[in-house]
Amino acid sequence: MNQPRRLLYSATGADGRPVHGYVLAASLAAARRQLAADGLDGIRIHDDPALVPERTDLAGLDPRTLARTAAIEAALRADPTFSGFLRQALRASAPLIAVGGALVLWGIVGEHAWAAAAGTLVALALPAWSLWTYRHAARYDALQRACALGQQAHARALAARLRPLFKAPEMAFDLAVREACLRAADGDLAGALAEVEAWRAPLDASSPGVFDSRCSAIHFAARDTAGYRDAAQRGYERAPANPLLTVDHALAEARCGDAERAVALVAALTVDDLPVCGDGFLAWVRGLATARHDAGAAVPLLTTAVDGLAAQAANPALWTALALCAGDLAGALVACGRGDEARPVLAPLWPVLAVHGEPALVASLAPWAPGPT
Numbered sequence: 001m002n003q004p005r006r007l008l009y010s011a012t013g014a015d016g017r018p019v020h021g022y023v024l025a026a027s028l029a030a031a032r033r034q035l036a037a038d039g040l041d042g043i044r045i046h047d048d049p050a051l052v053p054e055r056t057d058l059a060g061l062d063p064r065t066l067a068r069t070a071a072i073e074a075a076l077r078a079d080p081t082f083s084g085f086l087r088q089a090l091r092a093s094a095p096l097i098a099v100g101g102a103l104v105l106w107g108i109v110g111e112h113a114w115a116a117a118a119g120t121l122v123a124l125a126l127p128a129w130s131l132w133t134y135r136h137a138a139r140y141d142a143l144q145r146a147c148a149l150g151q152q153a154h155a156r157a158l159a160a161r162l163r164p165l166f167k168a169p170e171m172a173f174d175l176a177v178r179e180a181c182l183r184a185a186d187g188d189l190a191g192a193l194a195e196v197e198a199w200r201a202p203l204d205a206s207s208p209g210v211f212d213s214r215c216s217a218i219h220f221a222a223r224d225t226a227g228y229r230d231a232a233q234r235g236y237e238r239a240p241a242n243p244l245l246t247v248d249h250a251l252a253e254a255r256c257g258d259a260e261r262a263v264a265l266v267a268a269l270t271v272d273d274l275p276v277c278g279d280g281f282l283a284w285v286r287g288l289a290t291a292r293h294d295a296g297a298a299v300p301l302l303t304t305a306v307d308g309l310a311a312q313a314a315n316p317a318l319w320t321a322l323a324l325c326a327g328d329l330a331g332a333l334v335a336c337g338r339g340d341e342a343r344p345v346l347a348p349l350w351p352v353l354a355v356h357g358e359p360a361l362v363a364s365l366a367p368w369a370p371g372p373t
Contacts, residue, residue, distance in 0.1 A: 003206065006055040007031050007047040010074050011040035020070035022058060025049060028243065032272055046077050046276050048244050050207040053168035077276075078314060143178065144316035148323075150355035152182055169206075173199050177214045184222035192218050209239035213248045223359070225256045236265075243273040250285045259289035277318065280308025284325050291328060295335035302329035306345065323352035330365050342368045 006022040009031065013019045019040060025031035026049055035043050058066060139158050146155035159179050166172045176196050184192035193215065203211040213235030219227035229252045236242075236249035246265055254262035266285045271278040287301030306329050309322040326349045330342035346353065347370045354362055354369075 003049070003054075005047070005049040005052050006058055007045050007049060007052060008070055008073055008077070009035060009046065010042075010044045010070075011035060012042040014039045014041075018071075019067075020074050021067055022055065022070055028273060028275065043272075044276055046074060048275050050210050050239075050242060050244065051170060051174075053170040078312065141316060143175075144319070147178055147181070148316055148319035148352050148355070150185075152186065155182055169202065173203065173214070177217060180218045181221040184218045184224075187222070189219070189222040189224055189227070192222070204238070207239075209235040209237075209242055209245045211235070212238060213245045216248060216252060221356075228252055229257050243269055243278075244275075247274065247281050247285065251281075251288065254285050254288035254292070259292040262289040277309055277312050280305050280311070280325070281321075283308060284328070287332070288328050291332045291335070295332040298332045299329065299336065299338075302332055305329070319349075319352050320356050323349040324356060327353045327357045327361055327365065330368065331361055334365065334368065339368050343370075346370065 004024050004026045006024050007028075009021060009023055011019045023031045023034055023045075025034060028045055028048065031045055031049075032043055058069070061069065139162055143155055143158040143162065145151075146158060156179070159175055159182075162175060163172075166175050173196075176199060180192040180195045183195065196211075196215065196218070200211050212231050216228050216231035216235065219225075219231055232249045232252035235245045239245050246269065250262045250265040253259065253265065262285055266282055269282060271282065274281065283301050284305035287298045287305050290301055291298035302325065305325050306322070309318055309325055312318050313322060326345050330345045333339065333342040333345070342365065346365060346368055350369045353365075357365075
């Protein structure tokens with residue numbers, strides 16, 4: 001059983017206005033029940049209690065500050081780029097910027113140099129501090145981009161800089177898995193798995209199944225199909241009630257195992273059981289399983305999947321999943337004689353798919369891929 005965690009959510013209040021906050025829960029289902037009981041609708045939960053670190057940074061904040069922090073964090077999840085961060089930093093700093101600007105104006109008009117200097121300091125203090133603290137988030141964002149694009153050396157350098165900063169076990173394990181995937185992709189699967197083995201016991205105790213499920217990504221990076229499927233299955237077997245691990249297992253089955261079992265695994269799941277983009281992942285499982293025997297019937301399902309994942313396309317954490325899903329859609333389109341429709345699907349995601357896609361699929365899609373620019 002997962003420990004209760006503060007989960008970021010977005011919803012609509014009874015007055016129709018957007019509401020953001022954090023709900024303490026041990027499962028997504030429990031979180032949704034709490035929020036629904038509070039009269040909220042359109043609930044979107046951005047975290048999973050099995051993966052999110054303990055939010056000690058939120059301790060002691062008053063409700064108004066919590067709501068404001070949650071709104072900014074939700075916006076940054078959707079757009080984690082520097083421009084997105086800058087918009088949110090300026091929004092949070094608006095009151096101080098207004099006060100500082102008034103002081104600057106008074107200082108200029110009244111020729112009070114001290115007032116102009118103080119106003120400048122007040123106006124820039126919070127944005128400057130935000131930029132300073134953002135550097136770590138920016139490096140993690142850059143790490144996710146580098147991993148997605150196969151920039152191995154750059155990713156390793158970023159990981160080395162981030163490692164001393166990641167104190168929360170969940171974030172430290174995430175970084176360890178990313179580094180292990182880089183090592184596995186270079187051909188050292190055994191070394192990659194040995195690298196993360198120390199995490200097995202603590203994670204099995206705190207979040208059963210998560211260790212094996214995340215290790216499936218290491219096998220996938222090494223093109224070890226059997227190991228990928230087995231690790232995903234072990235993760236699911238450790239926690240069959242965990243919807244995320246169920247989807248991971250179902251995707252592995254749909255791709256290289258028992259397609260019928262994949263569909264059966266997600267039959268009882270709904271988008272309410274999963275974090276943001278859950279609809280995309282469920283459609284992906286069903287579409288990928290269908291493509292194994294009927295490419296034409298798979299196309300609408302995989303189109304829904306790509307559209308669902310693309311809603312968070314600005315977030316590099318989803319780039320690899322989105323590219324793999326787009327590759328599956330393009331493969332289904334080519335298989336049913338609709339190759340020209342595959343071109344726009346592949347165009348924006350080919351740099352990521354070419355790195356992470358199955359070699360046979362990537363080779364088969366190359367004629368419809370964008371050419372060198």
